[in-house]
Amino acid sequence: xxxxxxxxxxxxxxxxxxxxxxxxxxxxxxxxxxxxxxxxxxxxxxxxxxxxxxxxxxxxxxxxxxxxxxxxxxxxxxxxxxxxxxxxxxxxxxxxxxxxxxxxxxxxxxxxxxxxxxxxxxxxxxxxxxxxxxxxxxxxxxxxxxxxxxxxxxxxxxxxxxxxxxxxxxxxxxxxxxxxxxxxxx
Numbered sequence: 001x002x003x004x005x006x007x008x009x010x011x012x013x014x015x016x017x018x019x020x021x022x023x024x025x026x027x028x029x030x031x032x033x034x035x036x037x038x039x040x041x042x043x044x045x046x047x048x049x050x051x052x053x054x055x056x057x058x059x060x061x062x063x064x065x066x067x068x069x070x071x072x073x074x075x076x077x078x079x080x081x082x083x084x085x086x087x088x089x090x091x092x093x094x095x096x097x098x099x100x101x102x103x104x105x106x107x108x109x110x111x112x113x114x115x116x117x118x119x120x121x122x123x124x125x126x127x128x129x130x131x132x133x134x135x136x137x138x139x140x141x142x143x144x145x146x147x148x149x150x151x152x153x154x155x156x157x158x159x160x161x162x163x164x165x166x167x168x169x170x171x172x173x174x175x176x177x178x179x180x181x182x183x184x185x186x
Contacts, residue, residue, distance in 0.1 A: 026057030
């Protein structure tokens with residue numbers, strides 16, 4: 001089945017390479033958690049595709065939780081202000097949490113989330129991030145399971161968006177014209 005490929009997005013990481021890396025990460029997570037139940041905490045909206053693929057590939061009992069967070073709006077740079085838009089539906093006290101993020105760039109969102117989650121007394125908190133953009137780091141954060149390190153480019157696809165568009169791309173791509181004026185109108 002052909003995939004949607006808009007002309008303003010050039011491919012950075014193929015679907016095949018993403019699938020391979022997700023399988024590698026899932027195998028590592030499965031080994032390290034060795035039969036324990038794991039709470040995959042999907043940070044919405046950007047990580048939902050990565051979290052779904054990762055959950056299906058992990059050979060352990062998994063419970064899914066979702067946390068809505070916003071720090072970009074319709075811009076290509078994080079505002080630095082983290083807003084929780086949807087909280088967890090169940091307590092995580094005593095649970096092993098795997099926080100699933102789409103991209104870690106400034107580190108501000110992830111740092112804020114780890115702080116908030118620690119106050120809920122989980123047994124452990126680890127991080128799986130699809131992407132890391134070290135050129136933009138403002139606060140160092142530990143990423144336990146990392147998909148790919150990328151340059152300072154604005155990435156869309158595989159769940160990541162620009163102004164709520166491009167999430168449905170099967171690959172990760174660089175948006176060549178990242179401005180609202182450049183977007184086609186519906």
